[in-house]
Amino acid sequence: MKIASFNINGIKARIAALTDWLNAAGADVVVLQEIKSLDEAFPRAHFEDLGWNIETHGQKGFNGVAILSKLPLEDVMCGLPGDDGDEQARYIEATVTGEKAVRIAGLYLPNGNPVPGPKYDYKLAWMERLRIRAAELLASEMPVVMLGDYNIIPEPRDAANPGKWVDDALFLPQSRAMLRAIQWQGWTDAIRIRDPWSARGPFTFWDFQGGAWNKDDGIRIDHLLLSPQAADLLAETGVDREARAAEKPSDHVPVWLRLAA
DNA sequence: ATGGTTGACTTTCAA
Numbered sequence: 001m002k003i004a005s006f007n008i009n010g011i012k013a014r015i016a017a018l019t020d021w022l023n024a025a026g027a028d029v030v031v032l033q034e035i036k037s038l039d040e041a042f043p044r045a046h047f048e049d050l051g052w053n054i055e056t057h058g059q060k061g062f063n064g065v066a067i068l069s070k071l072p073l074e075d076v077m078c079g080l081p082g083d084d085g086d087e088q089a090r091y092i093e094a095t096v097t098g099e100k101a102v103r104i105a106g107l108y109l110p111n112g113n114p115v116p117g118p119k120y121d122y123k124l125a126w127m128e129r130l131r132i133r134a135a136e137l138l139a140s141e142m143p144v145v146m147l148g149d150y151n152i153i154p155e156p157r158d159a160a161n162p163g164k165w166v167d168d169a170l171f172l173p174q175s176r177a178m179l180r181a182i183q184w185q186g187w188t189d190a191i192r193i194r195d196p197w198s199a200r201g202p203f204t205f206w207d208f209q210g211g212a213w214n215k216d217d218g219i220r221i222d223h224l225l226l227s228p229q230a231a232d233l234l235a236e237t238g239v240d241r242e243a244r245a246a247e248k249p250s251d252h253v254p255v256w257l258r259l260a261a
Numbered sequence: 262a263t264g265g266t267t268g269a270c271t272t273t274c275a276a
Binding site: 009010012013014034036037060061062063111113119151207208209210211212251 | 264265266267268269270274275276
């Protein structure tokens with residue numbers, strides 16, 4: 001089962017680039033972030049015609065997540081538990097069953113800038129809610145893949161120029177400590193373990209500004225975290241870096257893994 | 262050098 005995450009930065013602007021990538025990648029399950037669309041405005045028919053089952057959790061203008069799957073999507077849950085007043089659409093879960101049942105948790109973690117301020121407070125509070133949900137998922141003892149745009153640079157080697165991020169919400173010690181607190185529950189960073197001693201990257205995001213792509217001034221902020229039961233099934237991982245050079249690209253590229261499931 | 266780009270949606274915010 002090939003499972004991917006792709007922050008597409010606007011479904012309307014990215015139909016062509018996303019469709020090209022879907023047709024080439026051969027994924028079974030894809031979580032999307034920043035669809036920037038209401039559920040009723042999502043171009044469902046276009047993707048259904050290509051054989052995808054679709055669940056969306058959108059909002060007007062910003063944020064929004066979705067799951068596309070060649071397999072049926074079961075037990076869908078929209079929204080991160082822990083704050084009924086949270087209106088931002090950033091989290092979706094579903095179960096897909098191939099040879100084994102796998103729980104998929106797709107997330108778009110808040111950016112948190114500027115720091116300090118209410119947006120950073122929201123980021124930290126959201127991460128605390130994610131920590132609680134992640135523990136529940138581990139307790140299920142299912143194979144779980146918790147993946148998406150985490151908006152966290154885990155280590156200096158995950159940025160081409162770590163110095164320019166030192167005051168940024170994506171790289172502040174408190175942000176990184178919150179991610180580690182989740183990982184230390186027992187999650188495996190699938191991209192990192194592919195090449196544990198890598199000196200740089202692999203990057204998953206290059207800003208539209210400042211010619212970041214041409215300078216390879218990237219960061220690694222899209223992550224694939226595996227429960228132990230999923231890590232035991234891990235067969236392959238990848239970052240589709242070439243997607244950043246496509247026509248009208250997103251600022252993120254897809255990250256993916258293959259499970260023996 | 263305090264810039265620069267893109268998307269959604271209006272004139273400005275979010276990233």
